[in-house]
Amino acid sequence: MRVGLTGGIGSGKSTVAGFLREAGAAIVDTDAISRGLTGPGGAAMPAIAAQFGADFVSPDGALDRDRMRALAFSDPAAKRRLEAILHPLITAEALAQADAATAPLVVFDVPLLVESGRWRPRLARVLVVDCSTETQIERVLQRPGWTRERVAGALAAQTTREARRAAADVVLLNDGLPLVALRNEVLDLAGRWGCETIARP
Known part of the structure; x- marks a missing residue:
């Protein structure tokens, strides 16, 4: 189920x-998936850098969360642009984890x-x-x-x-x-x- x-x-x-x-x-944690996608070398980072610019990438290659959080709270359009990048990737990984689970x-x-x-x-x-x-x-x-x-x-x-x-x-x-x-x-x-x-x- x-x-x-x-x-x-x-x-x-x-x-x-x-x-x-x-x-x-089996717990599929979408927040953890999101953190992985936006961490150093994360799969979402090239698209985020292209969409929002280098200012939103920290020196280690991860998302600058504080800067992005401030932008997303103040600019709904920017929030939707970020979601358009992240949501399909999060959903795909979440479903892959669910398919691999053996728990009831x-x-x-x-x-x-x-x-x-x-x-x-x-x-x-x-x-x-x-x-x-x-x-x-x-x-x-x-x-x-x-x-x-x-x-x-x-x-x-x-x-x-x-x-x-x-x-x-x-x-x-x-x-x-x-x-x-x-x-x-x-x-x-x-x-x-x-x-x-x-x-x-």
């Missing part, structure tokens, strides 16, 4: 992905699954990790280098909680939930989706 996993920044999506991996699912459950971890509009036809289920905006902000502010302004920009770049929930087959509400309870919910889901049941604490 192929399942899409998504959630807003600070929702706990990565924690849920870790529990799904623990249950035996393949989970595509896609932060912008709902926004992209491209993933739903490829998935049997969509799992959304949700929490209040206040909780998102509190969690992200605990990360190094994040300010309220940066968090607000990240939230504005993502779709609404309502839109994500509307696109979901299953919603995990991760607001004030003890970690052990969240893990048990995730393991129960994984069991229903084909993974072997594993011990609960």
